[in-house]
Amino acid sequence: MHRVPGLLWVLIAFFSILTAHAQPSAVRVSLEGGRLVPSPLENPCPGSSLLINHDYGFHCGYAWQYGGVVRPYYGAFAEQFDGTGTLCGVQLVLTTLQGYYTGQTLDAYTWDADEGIPGAVLGVTIDLQPGPISIWPDHSVHDFAIEGVPVDGPFFTGMWPNWPNERAGFFLAEDLDGPIEGTPMTNIAPGIGYPTGWNDPSIIWGPTWSMGIGAWLDEGVTPAECVTWGRIKSLWR
Numbered sequence: 001m002h003r004v005p006g007l008l009w010v011l012i013a014f015f016s017i018l019t020a021h022a023q024p025s026a027v028r029v030s031l032e033g034g035r036l037v038p039s040p041l042e043n044p045c046p047g048s049s050l051l052i053n054h055d056y057g058f059h060c061g062y063a064w065q066y067g068g069v070v071r072p073y074y075g076a077f078a079e080q081f082d083g084t085g086t087l088c089g090v091q092l093v094l095t096t097l098q099g100y101y102t103g104q105t106l107d108a109y110t111w112d113a114d115e116g117i118p119g120a121v122l123g124v125t126i127d128l129q130p131g132p133i134s135i136w137p138d139h140s141v142h143d144f145a146i147e148g149v150p151v152d153g154p155f156f157t158g159m160w161p162n163w164p165n166e167r168a169g170f171f172l173a174e175d176l177d178g179p180i181e182g183t184p185m186t187n188i189a190p191g192i193g194y195p196t197g198w199n200d201p202s203i204i205w206g207p208t209w210s211m212g213i214g215a216w217l218d219e220g221v222t223p224a225e226c227v228t229w230g231r232i233k234s235l236w237r
Contacts, residue, residue: 023066025065025067026063026064026194027065027171028060028171029095031061031095032059032060034095035134035138043089043143044144044146047218048089051081051214051217052091052213053081053178053180053211054209054211055178057177058174059174060174061094062174062208063170066165066167067192070189075189076187077185078198078213079157079182079183083151085150085151086151086218087123087148087149088146088216089145089146089216090108090144090159091214092159092172093212094133094139095135095140095173096169096170098135103129104162105127106161107160108124108144108158109157110123112155113154117156117198118156122151123146124147128144130170156183157213158211172211172212172213174201174205174208176208180210182209182210184201184209
């Protein structure tokens, strides 16, 4: 009789593992018809300029969850930019589903560019809190100050979602027809049915032009597109 509770907990744990593995590791939502909600936009490092490859016209949102998110950064998303100076902030366009976002955090990474994919880690700022995120199909802009990272030439920046082996907390917006073809990348975890390591997200979710990722760079910029603070604010006038 005394062994029953222990056996019961073993069975519960076993079926919990089976349930987690039965859940899809790659998920998406459609943003067609949704709104880009005015957000309390803040340049995290005044005097810097924003590099983006999209036009704030997003079509869907991607996320990894459960076995697709593994430390240190399997499940990360990244976008390539080109510039010289100090990367001092990251901008993300996010959406979530009712009940999904419960305060999950993210780590903001910067990687060197290595033949078109993210290479060595140049810097990381951990446990960043997005704050209120718009509910799908609406999506909102979130700016984060990060530890300054010197860059000179092509580099990647992006985020890793901090929910290993759990349901997704939010989705990163994706653009399918922006003004500039970006270099979107995602770091695929082993053992979930896709090629492991850095790959174009198109192999999982279909054609992807660029991501809702921006890089705040503070001088000597040679960007794919440099967007002034005034231009960004004018989107909601």
